[in-house]
Amino acid sequence: MRFLKDRRRSQSGATLVELLVSLVIASLALALIVGTLSTGLLDSTIAKRNTAEQGILQFEMESVGASTFSPSATSYSDCFATESPTAPMPATAYQGPCPSGPYTLRADVSWQWQQTGAVQLWKVTIVAWPSNAGTGSSVQFYKGNR
Secondary structure (H helix, E strand, O other), X not given: OHHHHHHHHHOOOOOHHHHHHHHHHXXXXXXXXXXHHXXXXXXXXXXXXXXXXXXXXXXXXXXXXXXXXXXXXXXXXEEEEOOOOOOOEEOOOOOOOOOOOOEEEEEEEEXXXXXXXXXXXXXXXXXXXXXXXXXXXXXXXXXXXX
């Protein structure tokens, strides 16, 4: 009879406490995995945005540098797509809205005289579109009349 009693005890299932403990451990492991994946996704999104901003700054600086010196130059804005890159599209006006489409960044390009008719100070500022929130990326450079 003693043999029968030991066999039943060894075949008994998990207790409720054991199930709860294993459920808590599995939940913590899942939370850590999801947190790691979401952090990685956020980091890659930020890196992609920063790379796009640096490319836009470089593009606008080269565009201004390649243009001829003009004492009557006008400020302008260009819209850029980061998800499905296309050629930049001009905004409706300086600091105006971007046309409908995949545009997520807007570059606002402006200038002012630094010295009487000889040197212009250009400024390129990147803005997130459509929120109009500044991204912190901007650059200033000089263009002289040669």
